[in-house]
Amino acid sequence: MTIRIYNTMTRQKEVFEPIEDGKVKIYSCGPTVYDYFHLGNARAFIVPDLIRRYLEFRGYEVTWVQNLTDVDDKIIKRATDEGISFEEVVSCYSKAFFEDIKKLGIKQATVYPRATEHISNIIDLIETLVSKGFAYVVGGDVFFDVSKFPSYGKLSNQDIGQLSAGARVDVDERKRNPIDFALWKSAKPGEPRWQSPWSQGRPGWHIECSAMSMTYLGETFDIHTGGQDLIFPHHENEIAQSEAATGKPFVKYWIHNGYINIDGEKMSKSLGNFFALRQIVEEYPPNVVRLFLVSSHYRSPINFSDEELNKAERSLDRLKNSVRAINEILVKGDEVGKVDEDKLDGIDSNFNHKIVEARERFINGMDDDFNTAIAISVLHDLAKEVNIFINSPEFQINPIKLSLLRNAMEAFEDFGEVLGISLIEGDSTKLEGKEEELVELLLRLRDDARKKKDWSMADAIRNGLKEIGIIVEDTPQGARWKQLNGKER
């Protein structure tokens, strides 16, 4: 049983072997805090969270570092446009970032380093690069000399000659080569600045990731993640800077997630076709958004639309209905503890086997480059088996059946924990105090009406409740209800 990961560097799946036994170090490119993040960004934040959750499930101790870019041209522009200070922009959108990832069920990273808090690390790294001859100073700026790093382009499989020829950048005349990139930029009037050996200025974008990842994870670490659009030039540049400085391999496994598309086109700030996560979670529960994002393999593109989100919502409902059914039975009796598998027969034995099988299939799927689509199909298969089991004519509540259902419940909990999707009705579906009492009262009245075969009254109550988002379902044990928490409410 080994985990296999697709490595962008080698363009194939490789067996995952961490550098240090039992421990995994992951670095992810985080947000530039100049705006609310959109669904595409959300995917890039969820993917490492998912990897982290799964690796922890498989027993690894994970250190996950995600940076915040809090000094950058776009932040400066935003501050100028809005007429507010640079600090205000950073403070506003970094706060929003943390609020939003929390909604998405992303677990806290080990550390969220900020570029401005690591200026000295960055300066040290640039000094090393200058002294080793990999970087040159022009005026107050410092550039990385790509020609000094022969393997430049190895991640994106680009040829330096081709790149130079195809460069559409406004070539800075001071660069020796068009594809050289800035490590340090001198400040223009009014821009944020830090003292350095070269000028008062700020770091270039790429260098911060090299400096911060090495500060927290060492010169060589296991996994680096990001969106596919960062492969070139950002990650290519990170490799160049880091390996030039240390002479050691920078990262063992490069993981890049696919885009979120709208009508087949990449969702992006520059195209303007983006939806902020904030907007989306106003209409759909975050769990639904998360399920939508993990229903496809992380490297595949996903097309975003209301239709797809609605499908995800119904798919999640199906899972939750099944989990709720288990819960309703579990509260009715005591379990026998661990069941003796050899003594099971008939539907018990079959059901037990299905649960065991579900765990195997879940792990096999996730082991294979984090195939969440398979993981979700396992959840659905298990839900179906649960429904069949508890609806079987032979089903009756007894300690063995309860124990088996407890096993199924634990499987749902484990899978949900790995995927970051809660299958248990949360507080959002509950009502409080008087509201709940009123609903219960109405249901008692409806029950009376039904006993008198007053169907029009019974239906009026059921329809009325539905209009305010309360779904009533009749079961042999009486009516039960739940609150819708989606946009249909």
Place this chain on the structure above:
RNA sequence: GGCGACAUAGCCAAGCGGUAAGGCGACGGUCUGCAAAACCGUUAUUCCCCGGUUCAAAUCCGGGUGUCGCCUCCA
């Protein structure tokens, strides 16, 4: 121009050499006062096209076609 990804049912999506998972939807049935939920059944003789390799290909190879992306800030 260079590099790369993808093309599987009405829609979404697995599968990566052994004879098409799963979800959503639709249709029929069971249950129900009616619903809902749930279950059963039907919904891809076939995986963009054309060749090739193989006993065997959606899966490998070659050639097309189409869509998208990176090469510039971008997750």
